[in-house]
Amino acid sequence: MAILEACLLAKRFGPVTAVEEVSLTVAEGEIAGLLGPNGAGKSTTLHMLLGLVTPDSGSVRLFGLDLDRHRTEVLSQVNFSAGYLGLPGVLQVREVLDAFARLYGLRHPARRVAEVVGLLDIGSLLKRKVIDLSSGQQTRVHLAKALLNEPRLLVLDEPTAALDPDTGDRVRRLLVDLARESGRAMLITSHNMREVERMCDRIHFMSAGRIVASGTAAELAADFEVADLEEVFLKVARQ
Numbered sequence: 001m002a003i004l005e006a007c008l009l010a011k012r013f014g015p016v017t018a019v020e021e022v023s024l025t026v027a028e029g030e031i032a033g034l035l036g037p038n039g040a041g042k043s044t045t046l047h048m049l050l051g052l053v054t055p056d057s058g059s060v061r062l063f064g065l066d067l068d069r070h071r072t073e074v075l076s077q078v079n080f081s082a083g084y085l086g087l088p089g090v091l092q093v094r095e096v097l098d099a100f101a102r103l104y105g106l107r108h109p110a111r112r113v114a115e116v117v118g119l120l121d122i123g124s125l126l127k128r129k130v131i132d133l134s135s136g137q138q139t140r141v142h143l144a145k146a147l148l149n150e151p152r153l154l155v156l157d158e159p160t161a162a163l164d165p166d167t168g169d170r171v172r173r174l175l176v177d178l179a180r181e182s183g184r185a186m187l188i189t190s191h192n193m194r195e196v197e198r199m200c201d202r203i204h205f206m207s208a209g210r211i212v213a214s215g216t217a218a219e220l221a222a223d224f225e226v227a228d229l230e231e232v233f234l235k236v237a238r239q
């Protein structure tokens with residue numbers, strides 16, 4: 001079953017067309033990648049899929065339900081993390097996770113907080129204030145928060161941008177394991193082509209508000225007659 005079906009999404013901000021026309025599906029257990037140069041419309045697309053930005057036209061179905069008509073039911077099964085989202089810096093990590101667990105109305109909040117703390121290996125950070133954490137530590141806290149409600153779809157906007165190669169690698173493995181073990185679907189943006197090659201089952205390239213190519217990393221490289229995704233990116237961006 002399709003976890004996500006976006007049909008002909010479009011969005012303008014005044015004179016700027018951020019998204020011209022985007023249609024996209026993500027299947028259960030799939031890790032999908034959304035790539036493209038700065039300003040291509042990736043974040044705006046994600047924000048429409050999450051109900052954060054209202055499209056000018058087009059529709060979004062999540063888990064077979066229309067996002068507009070079943071907003072609460074649908075969004076309770078989704079979560080989102082992005083480098084540009086702040087968490088309340090004066091709170092301790094434990095307080096942040098407890099607050100979100102309550103906000104999400106989890107049935108066993110304390111148990112689930114303990115689980116995500118284990119998954120992201122952040123037990124030693126629980127008493128620290130968010131503002132005092134390194135960006136890698138903050139990313140792990142963000143991901144812990146994003147997993148609290150056991151989302152069927154996890155949307156991640158440049159999740160590993162602030163991470164050193166070692167921490168980035170750990171986070172990537174964790175995300176892949178989560179998708180493989182639980183059938184959780186993910187939609188990820190990244191400018192790290194190796195990361196996308198390794199993680200994503202299917203990749204969608206955006207340019208100027210449109211998806212201009214879709215496929216596996218190998219299919220895209222073959223279509224564009226280049227060696228790898230990095231070269232696909234350069235070709236798409238310079239067309």
Ligand SMILES: Nc1ncnc2c1ncn2[C@@H]1O[C@H](COP(=O)(O)OP(=O)(O)O)[C@@H](O)[C@H]1O
Pocket residue numbers: 013016017018019036037038039040041042043044045
């Ligand atoms: N809230 C907004 N108001 C005005 N313009 C916006 C807004 N959000 C995005 N844009 C514009 O839409 C275009 C696409 O932006 P964005 O979706 O952030 O691209 P990407 O994530 O691919 O870098 C850019 O030109 C950006 O300046």
Ligand SMILES: [Mg+2]
Pocket residue numbers: 042043044157
């Ligand atoms: Mg963006």
